[in-house]
Amino acid sequence: MVAAFSEAFTPKPLADEPGEALPELSGLADLDxxxxxxxxxxxxxxxxxxxxxxxxxxxxxxxxEAAEQLYEPELVRRALQLASGARSSLMTVGSR
Structure with missing residues (x-):
């Protein structure tokens, strides 16, 4: 039983062939x-x-800069503000 448990939870080696890598993007010109x-x-x-x-x-x-070209600068600012606030212990979310 211990051997079966050990075998089931032993880390497996990664595959030799990596999956498809994400393409590197330098800006909007690279997008459809x-x-x-x-x-x-x-x-x-x-x-x-x-x-x-x-x-x-x-x-x-x-x-x-490229993200602000893709989206509006205001939208990028709000998203980054929300993302940084989500990591803050001072921000609470809820209703009264």
Whole structure:
């Protein structure tokens, strides 16, 4: 029984062949027009629900300037503000 438990929870080696790597993006020129349109439509909707991931990933991968070109500068500012507030112990979320 101990051997079965040990075998089941022993870390497995990683595969020799890595999965498909994400493409490196240097700016908006590297994105499809359909993808840009979809992201611009989806980002404000997700931000209203508290999900900043679409915008923060753009900032992390392409830089803030390119993210502000993709989305509006105000939207990027609000997303980064919300993301940093979520990590703060001073921010509370709830209703009265």
């Amino acid at each position: 027009d359909d993808e840009v349109e979809r992201c611009r439509k989806e980002a404000p909707e997700r931000l209203m629900l508290g999900d900043t991931s679409l915008i923060t990933v753009a900032v992390d991968s392409m830089g803030r």
